[in-house]
Amino acid sequence: MTTDLAALVKSLDLPAKVRLLTGATAFTLADDPSIGLHEMRFSDGPTGVRGLKFIGGRVVTLFPNATLLASTWDDATAYEVGRLLAEEAMAQRIHVVLGPTINLHRSPLGGRLFEAYSEDPLLTGKLAAAYVRGLQDSGVAACLKHLVANESETERNFMNSVVDEKTLHELYLLPFEIAADAWSIMAAYNDVNGVAATEQQYVNNEIVKGAWGYDGLIMSDWFATKTAGPAANGGLDLVMPGPGGPWGDALVAAVESGEVEESTIDDHVIRLLRLAERVGALGEARAWPSDLPKPDSPVRRQQLTELAARGMTVLKNDHDLLPLDRSAAVALIGRHALETIDMGGGSAGVNPPYQVSVAEGLVEQLGAGQVTVVDGVSVRTRPVPARGGFLTAPSTGAPGIDVILLDAAGNELERRFCAQAKTMIGMDDDFTGTVATARLVADVHADGPAELGVLGIGRWTVTGGEEFELVAAGTGIGEEVLTPPVRTFTPDAAPGRFEATVTVDGMGLYGLIGHAATRETVDVIDDAVRAVAGADVAVVVVGLTEEQETESVDKSTLELPGAQDQLVEAVAGAARRTVVVVNAATPVLMPWLDRVDAVLWAGLPGQEGGHAVAAALLGDIEPAGRLVTTFPSADGASPAWSVTPVGGQVAYGEKTFVGYRGHAAARAPEPAFWLGHGLGYGEWEYSDVRLVTGDAPSITVTVRNVGRRVSREVVQVYLRPVERDEPVRLVGWTSVTVEPGKSARVTVHTDRRLWRRWDVESHSWAARLADGGEFLVARGLGDIRATVS
Incomplete structure (x- = not known):
């Protein structure tokens, strides 16, 4: 029986509705018993479900990163990862996993590419769709991120991605379109063509919720929302984190002034309640399994x-x-x-x-x-918190450090053992009170000269009495959490115990550094x-x-x-x-x-x-x-x-000629290795390649393993259109495992979405690409095995 969500929304007054549209904490949403709404819990999740704490939370499973998993070119693997992540989420009673990241590898310089799948939109979208199914088949919501054109990190909170309409639709929106069965989507930090991603009438309302008919929820990236009325009108449904932020009273006032229609607020709340219903947080609360594998279990x-x-x-x-x-x-x-x-x-x-x-x-x-x-x-220019037992916590003797948090009067608020030799202060705290000072303590295990140090913004006093201050470098929002300043020194003799005390003003990441000189x-x-x-x-x-x-x-x-x-x-x-x-x-x-x-x-x-x-x-x-x-x-x-x-x-001046597409069009030199390259441990012969015509043509081919070992082959099909202004593009692939000396007949179905072209005059998908061109059957574009006209 489907809940009448509109009726539930109608029972709430305006402040109650608006209250639900901003997070209650950093990673939770508010409940409302009057309508049967329970707390919803979110967690970051690209390589493991971290939980409600940014640093130093519970021990969880660390998965291989997204590009490594994507390199299988296998929907079944992506589904399996989603299923396993759902188990990790359920073990912590997490309702929404903030992933997958499906921005493209536009430039190899992008710092966050390791979280995303590929430079190709079809490969990215199909793997993401399988991952989403794996999560959501267990009743845990996926969250596609980051919508959209969020392919660089430099000045990410302020920069404007300038991307033409055709490129936006054919490349950067395509993975989101393919994986749009996800129950939530995250809007990015950046602007797109001069409009903040959190205020995108065109992308959020006209395309995602309009043309695609998306019925899920669009949330902000953390601290990304800048406005009340423009963001609410621009398709954003939920502001994260909370409890502060730009909505609240300001959004109530925007409705009362007529800037935002109350029906717009109602739609946001309906989408939030629909998410809650899907994940078991509306009505009767879901049951959570108790027999899930532990992070260090044999399975x-x-x-x-x-x-x-x-x-x-x-x-x-x-x-x-x-x-x-x-x-x-x-x-x-x-x-x-x-x-x-x-x-x-x-x-x-x-x-x-x-x-x-x-x-x-x-x-x-x-x-x-x-x-x-x-x-x-040495492989680093910046020291990192100690790893591997060089520093151990006096409280446990285990690798890590002890952290004691004090208020302004010197009263102890909390003691923490931090296995990663670092801790977040001001964001992950469970106690009531404000931290004024933190004392970090570790025993040092050094056979010879050692380098010690600290990281985090504040005034420090370290073993031996040295005092100094570390300040922000001004690299942007989040520096105090993601890239805090460090200072190291090499004492004449490593002390048996290393202590450091820091004054704390607000939120930040703090830790001790220790390693051999x-x-x-x-x-x-x-x-x-x-x-x-x-x-x-x-x-x-x-x-x-x-x-x-x-x-x-x-x-x-x-x-x-x-x-x-x-x-x-x-x-x-x-x-x-x-x-x-x-x-x-x-x-x-x-x-x-x-x-x-x-x-x-x-x-x-x-x-x-x-x-x-x-x-x-x-x-x-x-x-x-x-x-x-x-x-x-x-x-x-x-x-x-x-x-x-x-x-x-x-x-985005290269337009649709990103990665292999641009190399194939001679817009960049021959690469060292093409997308799709990989030798495995087999050797392959291709024969009897045939085209099966239709609305979305297929290619059939016989592959023979002429190597000495059982091996898995990935048969890739690319389309090279006849039009000079259209790039080569991956249109399909399939994989098969074959015994040595054996053959297999495989069929690669091309994806009809790669036959479309965006028409900039009608602002819509036009008829398919003009007839002509050729299919390339390949082991990557550097090893083309057959060409079919």
């Missing part, structure tokens, strides 16, 4: 290892070096081998039960006697070269960190940070054979590519990362991924490059 370990390894991509594999011979003596080298980066920075971060390094995973498989592990060069690069590289002398194969693990792959900051180069390129060059020159594992979610430059034997792109593989990399390297699980982003050959060598606003604006 989760197996699921996460397989998800991560299956998405890893073999970029190069000369002489079939991979998978590695299990009897080989291995020299494992690199900072990322010991401190594997398993997640990006910002709101996607979670508090996992553990993170397995590549060194731990490979040694577990081959044994310590067969694997020589050598640290690599940095060695000279030349000494580190010399150690690596010596280590490979007795090895059959060198495995060098390189990559990025959350300095480059994070919310709020864009990259300035695709070069690996530090002296990692020099490290690879030196090892490749000394080793018999060299494998490079790239621990990064997005493209990097590989100037050493011709001098190494194999390259495995490993993404940000989640808490089971080291086990997954070992399984892929040894062939226990085939790394059958295909790239979701084109890898440029050099800085600047992509159709869209700069993400830095000029005069407050980022012009």
Whole structure:
């Protein structure tokens, strides 16, 4: 029986309605017993359901990142991830998971690309739709984000994305259209063509709620809403977070003055109640299961290892070096081998039960006697909170720190054990009262020189009595949470206990830094070269960190940070054979590519990362991924490059020629690797390619595995239109797993949405593309196997 939502809304007076349209807290919505509305709980969720606390909340599962999962090119995998995330949400009684992120990889410099799926709108949309189904089949709402043209982080709260009408519809809105069964959508921080995303009459009302008939809820990104009347009239249904914000009394006044019709408020509340009904927060409250897998359970370990390894991509594999011979003596080298980066920075971060390094995973498989592990060069310019037991909390003896919060009178408000050596103050607090001072304490475990430090805005006093102040750098809203200032120092002798006290004024992230003092690069590289002398194969693990792959900051180069390129060059020159594992979610430059034997792109593989990399390297699980982003050959060598606003604006001047589309049209140099590239552990022959005509044509093809191992192939079909102003575009794909020596007949159905073209004169979808052109049947555009006119 469907609830009469309009009747419930009619029973409320105007202030009661408006009260429901702003969050009650940072991640919850208000209840209203008079209409049977219960509290709704939201959580960030791109790589795990973090819960109601931004930092230091409950221990939860850390999943592989979005680009790694998308690299499977598999709807079933996306659905499975959504289903598992729903379990994680239900374990915490979370009603809405804030994901998936479906902005496109417009430029490889985008700092938040690791949260999003691909540079291609069809691939992004279809994977997102499957993920949404996986979540919502369990009664947990998905939230598509960020609507729309939110492809850069620099000045993201103020910048204006300038994108023409055709490009907006054919590229950037398309993933939202495909996945519009999601029960909620998040409006972005940025402006679009001069209008704030939270006030977009055209996008929110005319397109999403009008042309698409979307009946879900549109919420703001956190702190994104700037106005009352314009945002309410512009299609925004819910302001987050709360309890403050620009609505409340101001929105009541806007209705009373006639600026906003009360019927508009009613529509917002109906959409909110519809969301509540869908997730079990209206009427009789839903029951929550109690027998769900724990984050560190054996079932989760197996699921996460397989998800991560299956998405890893073999970029190069000369002489079939991979998978590695299990009897080989291995020299494992690199900072990322010991401190594997398993997640990006910002709101996607979670508090996992553990993170397995590549060194731990490979040694577990081959044994310590067969694997020589050598640290690599420094990979960071900015210190981060301690990880791995260098600092331990006196209260527990476990890796992390203790934090004591005090009010202005010196009274203790709370004591916290912080396993991540950092904590949020002023946002995640459960107590009543205002924090004036925080004391951070840890025991230091150092065998030699150590670097210690603090992060967070405020006046600090540290062990030894030194006093200093850390202030905001002025990089924009959210700096105190996402990129707070740091200060480090190297004492003559590491103290047994490190204490720091900071004055607190408002909300911010605070923590302690601790790690071994940095060695000279030349000494580190010399150690690596010596280590490979007795090895059959060198495995060098390189990559990025959350300095480059994070919310709020864009990259300035695709070069690996530090002296990692020099490290690879030196090892490749000394080793018999060299494998490079790239621990990064997005493209990097590989100037050493011709001098190494194999390259495995490993993404940000989640808490089971080291086990997954070992399984892929040894062939226990085939790394059958295909790239979701084109890898440029050099800085600047992509159709869209700069993400830095000029005069407050980022012009999408490449139009629909983003990524592989622009490379294929010679609008950028030949890339290092095309979208769709991936070798897996099979070898393939294609034959008997046929076109089946119709409104949305299909391609049939026979694929034969001529390799020596069972392998999964991803058959991709691209359309190259006859019109010169229309780019090549992915129109369909399918996958098949085949035994060695066997064949399979597969059919790729093209998607009719890729046959449309947006007509700028009628402002609508025109007839399909003109007849003519050709289909490209390919293993990525760098390996076209057949052309069909």
